[in-house]
Amino acid sequence: MFCLTVLFVTNTQAAPPIAVVATLPVLKDLAEAVGKEHVRVSSLISGLESEHTYTPKPSDLITIQKAKVLFQIGLDLELWVRPLIQNADRPDLPLITTSREVKVIETGAADDHGHGAANPHIWLDPQNVKVMIGHILKGLIAADPDHRQDYEKNASDYIRALENLEKELKTKVGRLKDKKIITHHPAWPYFAQRFGFDIRSNILMQIGSAPSAKKLGVLIRQIKEEGIRVIVSEPQLNQKIPSILAEETGATVVPLSPLTGAISGTDHYLDLMRYNIETLAAALEKP
Ligand SMILES: [Zn+2]
The missing domain is CATH 3.40.50.1980 (Nitrogenase molybdenum iron protein domain)
Known part of the structure; x- marks a missing residue:
């Protein structure tokens, strides 16, 4: 024994x-x-x-x-x-x-x-x-x-x-009437495709390059014309351009992260997905 x-x-x-x-x-x-x-x-x-x-x-x-x-x-x-x-x-x-x-x-x-x-x-x-x-x-x-x-x-x-x-998250998104967003850089096409969000444009096409004044003007006009109310920003990138766009158009900046751990409470992938969807849905739901 x-x-x-x-x-x-x-x-x-x-x-x-x-x-x-x-x-x-x-x-x-x-x-x-x-x-x-x-x-x-x-x-x-x-x-x-x-x-x-x-x-x-x-x-x-x-x-x-x-x-x-x-x-x-x-x-x-x-x-x-x-x-x-x-x-x-x-x-x-x-x-x-x-x-x-x-x-x-x-x-x-x-x-x-x-x-x-x-x-x-x-x-x-x-x-x-x-x-x-x-x-x-x-x-x-x-x-x-x-x-x-x-x-x-x-x-x-x-x-x-x-x-x-x-x-659960699809049910939440399914209730939304407005699904139009502008994203910070092209990190979100798989996310948008799966959950049905409509990415109208990106602020940056390349990391590390700032958009030109002309591109900013185009984005501002597009946000106003298409009635886009939400701009997704990413904590890993410079927040200046999203906030300028918001000031010029009245749209809301919503910080979402493509990576775990950058936003508090998102150390795990499942929590990150829940955070991203719930935060975005809450902003799009606002009258
Ligand atoms: Zn990327």
């Missing part, structure tokens, strides 16, 4: 969590949802930076050197990730692209700010997150086959929670 007890205790203590790296905080949250106590996940980008801005820290190389698996979005959003893996001398590190098999929205042209020919902000549609969870599940099972059953159970629990939330 005594021997069995010792054996049991030794076994549970023998498996420390595996080191997992994600490029974005939203991938970190999804990897933690599937991995739970079996993983320790680090995100290279924090929620306060734009998803297009990566500032390498010396500790990132060490993080990658210790990792068992790395999750990225792909679609040219994280062009810096392969050089980073090279610098960390980890050609063997499994790099899992979670956008595989997602039906992408084409943007028309690539730019040098992480917008390739396909729009990379796939995670703002919960249906795409189901596909992403599938890739994360496979990646964790390959890195740590001993906990396969736990990973499978966590993934299916998460997908159920995702489906319930989507249903």
